[in-house]
């Protein structure tokens with residue numbers, strides 16, 4: 001029986017990567033504060049960035065089903081049992097741009113493959129107006145392989161990333177949270193706006209087998225069909241159909257009826273999938289992939305500063 005105790009999870013299981021994780025865990029056990037832990041983590045992180053062969057290709061390619069849009073992949077490589085440490089790769093294809101986002105944890109971020117431009121922002125308001133945020137551009141960075149930086153919030157915690165040449169950029173993130181599963185923020189600096197990126201919604205990409213993945217359109221339509229609904233059914237219709245069927249098929253109502261029990265499981269799974277779809281739609285709507293294919297916050301001046309164009 002599960003007591004809700006989580007295990008550590010290795011999505012990348014190469015020997016070199018396991019050795020790296022062991023080094024990190026050892027450092028964290030000896031250094032309680034962020035600054036001294038980061039100082040001790042720098043050397044192994046640099047070694048990881050310069051090592052080859054430890055990151056499987058599946059974790060270094062653009063994501064077909066991208067939660068962030070534009071094919072941007074965010075792959076979980078490792079997280080500890082307490083979910084206070086995650087190591088992930090971020091793959092940004094040429095022409096795609098992440099939204100301006102925060103991380104809410106300290107860590108190290110470095111370039112493994114390709115090149116990357118970043119804009120780093122500082123928040124200048126006090127967060128007193130709901131939905132509003134004033135950001136100031138404080139730094140532009142150009143990262144090449146092996147370059148990395150420290151992140152100790154609030155300093156340097158808000159940024160956006162774009163690949164700097166015609167190759168996808170692959171950066172490695174070591175962070176003191178399960179960054180793909182925490183409630184964070186997406187900013188629109190030009191509009192002085194901020195939105196929650198959703199409560200406990202996983203933004204790890206599809207290739208990472210996480211439980212909280214956004215259902216595909218096909219899965220959604222299939223679930224609607226299971227509940228006897230058309231593809232444009234509204235959430236209240238979904239709930240009503242599920243409740244009607246559940247009252248009819250529940251094992252308490254039909255004891256010993258194996259067919260009804262199997263059908264009940266099907267409708268329960270379909271309803272859960274549709275609820276997850278609704279939750280994630282609500283949570284990620286500010287980060288609508290259609291908007292981010294050509295980012296709404298696209299800043300020509302930024303490109304001009306680097307003398308580059310998509």
Ligand SMILES: [Fe+2]
Pocket residue numbers: 101102103159
């Ligand atoms: Fe980031």
